[in-house]
Amino acid sequence: MTEPKFIRGFSKLSRFQKVQWLIEALNLDQSTADFLKCFELSDHELQSVIDDLSENQLSNFHLPFSVAPNFLVNGQFLAFPLVTEESSVVAALAKAAGFWAGRGGFHAKVIGTEKKGQLHFNWNGTPENLTRLFPQLKEQLLGEVASLTENMAKRGGGITLIELKHLPEVLPNYYQLDVAFETCDAMGANFINSCLEQFGRTLKSWARQNEAFHDEERHVEIIMAILSNYAPNSRVKVWVECPVSELETDRHQARIFADKFVQAVHIARRDVSRAVTHNKGIFNGIDALAIATGNDFRAIEAGAHAYASRKGVYSGLSYAELSGGQFCFSLEIPLAVGVVGGVTSIHPLAKVAMKILGEPSAKELMTYLAVAGLASNWSAVKALVTTGIQQGHMKMHLSNILSSFQLSGEQKQAARLYFQDREVSFSEVQKYLSEHA
Numbered sequence: 001m002t003e004p005k006f007i008r009g010f011s012k013l014s015r016f017q018k019v020q021w022l023i024e025a026l027n028l029d030q031s032t033a034d035f036l037k038c039f040e041l042s043d044h045e046l047q048s049v050i051d052d053l054s055e056n057q058l059s060n061f062h063l064p065f066s067v068a069p070n071f072l073v074n075g076q077f078l079a080f081p082l083v084t085e086e087s088s089v090v091a092a093l094a095k096a097a098g099f100w101a102g103r104g105g106f107h108a109k110v111i112g113t114e115k116k117g118q119l120h121f122n123w124n125g126t127p128e129n130l131t132r133l134f135p136q137l138k139e140q141l142l143g144e145v146a147s148l149t150e151n152m153a154k155r156g157g158g159i160t161l162i163e164l165k166h167l168p169e170v171l172p173n174y175y176q177l178d179v180a181f182e183t184c185d186a187m188g189a190n191f192i193n194s195c196l197e198q199f200g201r202t203l204k205s206w207a208r209q210n211e212a213f214h215d216e217e218r219h220v221e222i223i224m225a226i227l228s229n230y231a232p233n234s235r236v237k238v239w240v241e242c243p244v245s246e247l248e249t250d251r252h253q254a255r256i257f258a259d260k261f262v263q264a265v266h267i268a269r270r271d272v273s274r275a276v277t278h279n280k281g282i283f284n285g286i287d288a289l290a291i292a293t294g295n296d297f298r299a300i301e302a303g304a305h306a307y308a309s310r311k312g313v314y315s316g317l318s319y320a321e322l323s324g325g326q327f328c329f330s331l332e333i334p335l336a337v338g339v340v341g342g343v344t345s346i347h348p349l350a351k352v353a354m355k356i357l358g359e360p361s362a363k364e365l366m367t368y369l370a371v372a373g374l375a376s377n378w379s380a381v382k383a384l385v386t387t388g389i390q391q392g393h394m395k396m397h398l399s400n401i402l403s404s405f406q407l408s409g410e411q412k413q414a415a416r417l418y419f420q421d422r423e424v425s426f427s428e429v430q431k432y433l434s435e436h437a
């Protein structure tokens with residue numbers, strides 16, 4: 001394949017020119033242009049909403065928009081809208097939802113909603129001077145950010161704490177303003193970053209003008225101002241529970257299953273290799289719901305993985321126990337999400353997803369995301385300690401392979417029957433189709 005050459009001003013080209021440049025640079029077939037075009041929406045207004053989400057768009061990249069019904073959360077039935085490229089995730093969630101709906105459903109409790117951000121700066125004065133004058137600085141910081149916090153304050157949010165931290169172990173003259181925020185129904189990234197950047201301007205001019213400092217102390221160097229995606233105090237706990245005997249129809253089997261399930265969850269809490277895959281299973285559900293609702297799943301993952309390492313070792317996020325004949329499976333996880341602003345309020349399908357969920361508050365969405373995580377974790381671990389994961393995966397794998405051939409519904413059904421107890425691979429399916437055509 002030909003390599004593309006360096007190009008200046010690519011973003012200024014029209015979509016047509018961008019596609020043509022790519023076709024020429026990579027020596028692609030001209031039909032690539034039509035193929036890309038056929039994934040565009042015929043409704044120009046809707047297409048322009050999608051276009052505005054990113055730069056250098058050539059087309060749209062489709063993923064299935066699915067739904068998993070029967071989620072009983074704190075006594076209320078919900079259908080979860082899900083977007084994922086992994087074929088077994090929606091089925092796993094739907095199965096878990098149905099199973100637990102008959103056993104009291106999912107229980108959820110929001111533990112906190114505090115978000116954090118930091119102003120990182122250097123200052124070459126004596127630390128005691130800054131600490132002594134910090135109350136005065138704090139007042140000025142809050143005063144000069146008032147126009148930004150006014151609206152948030154009306155909704156019950158704003159800045160809840162500002163701490164000055166001197167961290168010479170990181171860099172010799174390094175300090176932080178470590179700031180806590182309540183952002184109500186917004187994820188709050190823009191609000192937090194705007195406040196922090198204003199803090200930077202205020203701090204610089206305050207130090208320059210403050211008579212209490214010597215000349216050499218007046219120089220503050222702002223390094224950066226940014227929210228933190230680590231939000232351990234924006235946390236939710238979700239759990240399911242039932243008598244062990246209700247886990248399976250056969251009492252003896254139920255006990256064996258419960259023991260193995262608890263052991264599998266325990267292994268993930270202690271073994272890093274297993275913990276990573278275990279948590280990946282949790283994010284299968286969380287990410288699918290986060291994407292459907294237009295939330296930033298990278299931010300969610302980054303924060304939750306850090307939380308999983310809070311004790312110095314990366315660990316599984318869920319917990320399972322058996323106590324007095326009762327089985328309990330839970331997940332406590334930081335989730336900083338919003339339901340107003342951002343892609344949630346812009347993407348046409350994210351808006352539909354929010355409708356499907358009954359226009360939840362940020363707190364409710366936090367609980368639904370955690371429930372999706374616990375549900376996908378439940379299905380994955382259940383499969384692992386019983387049938388093994390390949391049974392379900394292979395079914396989906398076969399469906400994917402079959403859809404790459406032009407087959408009638410009957411032919412697909414016959415192939416599914418044939419591969420019920422046979423090894424599935426592309427070449428085996430191809431061989432079967434050539435023999436049964």
Ligand code: MEV
Pocket residue numbers: 086277278279280281282284380381384389
């Ligand atoms: C696959 O997407 C997810 C699993 O590997 C999760 C797990 O192992 O717990 C099945």
